[in-house]
Amino acid sequence: MNSLLKKSWWKILAVALMVYTITAGLLFEVPRLAILNETIRVLYFHVPMWFGMIILLTVSVVYSIKYLGKPSQKFDSYALEFANAGVVFGVLGLLSGALWANYTWGSPWSSDPKQNAAAIAMLIYFAYLILRNSLEDEQQRAKISAIYNIFAYATLIPLLFILPRMTDSLHPGNGGNPGFNAYDLDSKLRLVFYPAVIGWTLMGVWLTSQRIRLRAINQKLDERSEEQYVPTGQHADEPRPANNEQSAYSRSVK
Amino acid sequence: MLWKEVKLLFRKEVILEWRQRNALNGIILYVVSAVFVCYLSFNLQRGSLKVVTWNALFWIIMLFVAINAIAKSFMQERFGRQIYYYTISSPQGIILSKILYNVLLMLLLAFTCLIVYAVVLGNPIQDWGLFVLNLLLASAGFSTTLTMVSGIASRTNNSSTLMAILGFPVIIPMLLMVIRVSKNAIDGLDISVSYDDLLVLGAINIIVGTVSYILFPYLWRS
Numbered sequence: 001m002n003s004l005l006k007k008s009w010w011k012i013l014a015v016a017l018m019v020y021t022i023t024a025g026l027l028f029e030v031p032r033l034a035i036l037n038e039t040i041r042v043l044y045f046h047v048p049m050w051f052g053m054i055i056l057l058t059v060s061v062v063y064s065i066k067y068l069g070k071p072s073q074k075f076d077s078y079a080l081e082f083a084n085a086g087v088v089f090g091v092l093g094l095l096s097g098a099l100w101a102n103y104t105w106g107s108p109w110s111s112d113p114k115q116n117a118a119a120i121a122m123l124i125y126f127a128y129l130i131l132r133n134s135l136e137d138e139q140q141r142a143k144i145s146a147i148y149n150i151f152a153y154a155t156l157i158p159l160l161f162i163l164p165r166m167t168d169s170l171h172p173g174n175g176g177n178p179g180f181n182a183y184d185l186d187s188k189l190r191l192v193f194y195p196a197v198i199g200w201t202l203m204g205v206w207l208t209s210q211r212i213r214l215r216a217i218n219q220k221l222d223e224r225s226e227e228q229y230v231p232t233g234q235h236a237d238e239p240r241p242a243n244n245e246q247s248a249y250s251r252s253v254k
Numbered sequence: 255m256l257w258k259e260v261k262l263l264f265r266k267e268v269i270l271e272w273r274q275r276n277a278l279n280g281i282i283l284y285v286v287s288a289v290f291v292c293y294l295s296f297n298l299q300r301g302s303l304k305v306v307t308w309n310a311l312f313w314i315i316m317l318f319v320a321i322n323a324i325a326k327s328f329m330q331e332r333f334g335r336q337i338y339y340y341t342i343s344s345p346q347g348i349i350l351s352k353i354l355y356n357v358l359l360m361l362l363l364a365f366t367c368l369i370v371y372a373v374v375l376g377n378p379i380q381d382w383g384l385f386v387l388n389l390l391l392a393s394a395g396f397s398t399t400l401t402m403v404s405g406i407a408s409r410t411n412n413s414s415t416l417m418a419i420l421g422f423p424v425i426i427p428m429l430l431m432v433i434r435v436s437k438n439a440i441d442g443l444d445i446s447v448s449y450d451d452l453l454v455l456g457a458i459n460i461i462v463g464t465v466s467y468i469l470f471p472y473l474w475r476s
Binding site: 123148 | 311399402403406409410411412416419420422423424425426428457458461462465466469472473
């Protein structure tokens, strides 16, 4: 994973796919359908959010499991940042879905089972983030939030994959609504949809990797500043001899 | 071996609870007054509540009762005593005995709640067998989920708030299934309509139970 994050080919791929998704998604021919009309293009921007969210959250859980197997700070920050990115995707998915539903279903929130499930999933992960903030000790925070992450994910599976299939939904493909396949007679939608899913997911991973690196840098800074202040043992009002070191240090960071 | 341990720990929980009955009486009174507050706020003639409202209100009361009753399963014990238990028994034994005990407690509370609720707010239930079966599954599910959540929340500073915010979203899938089956039972639909829902409910219970069993040892060591 670490070596992969440092390589740049997948970032170039992500940018290329995003450029393709946006241009092709907005300009290519789409099936002409009543009610949906041009809004069918939301398929390239809304649906990949859910794929991305589920993939990112799954990766987060994998790192939580790894953390419990072998506690290390790295796994903890991976789990946290993948969950964060998953939440961003989930919120974007909810917003884009609500916008679309406003024009096709008549109101932004129609108590659709999938919509509700997505909102509950967001609640679970907000609770995860709050749980993290209310634990002081770093190791305990990492461990307990890893446990909750796994526990919550296990209850999320029936929510996301079983419940929506048991009730009628307004979403295309459910409750008598024609699905993806019915619209897409000539597979034109797929030609943009699958690249869009990969592109958005890679964007999510990229975002996550930036956040992970930022965290690592902040952690190093904290450690350095502790090294500076703790051993001197002087009063706070005395001029700090560490000043020179500080400037030397900030230069080295630059 | 594990079974024997669970049985012993379970007996310990029951005896402890029985010796200081004020906690138990307190939660029973909580149930009764919650039902009564609901009754008074609707200010109803008996039996004039719509079935949908009756059903939803019943399960919301049950949810809050469950969170309050089970929250104390880990928070109540003093730190020293917890360490003592952990030195003499296995984590699996502890979590299983706690879950079993909470299931028993939830059943007691659920039936108390049902009786008071039906007396005060009227009783539209047509299929009692299905309703009670559903109540059993719901009590088991609520207790299993919330026991683990209580264990997690008890490690934090503001455990009572966290108990609610960690517990609610996790329990919603279960609650949705329970409310659906319960609606079928009240309407007296044939049991075959509810097979799928009951199956999913049972499956969720098993998933949550297994995950708690696997994860608790890690929680215990922290």
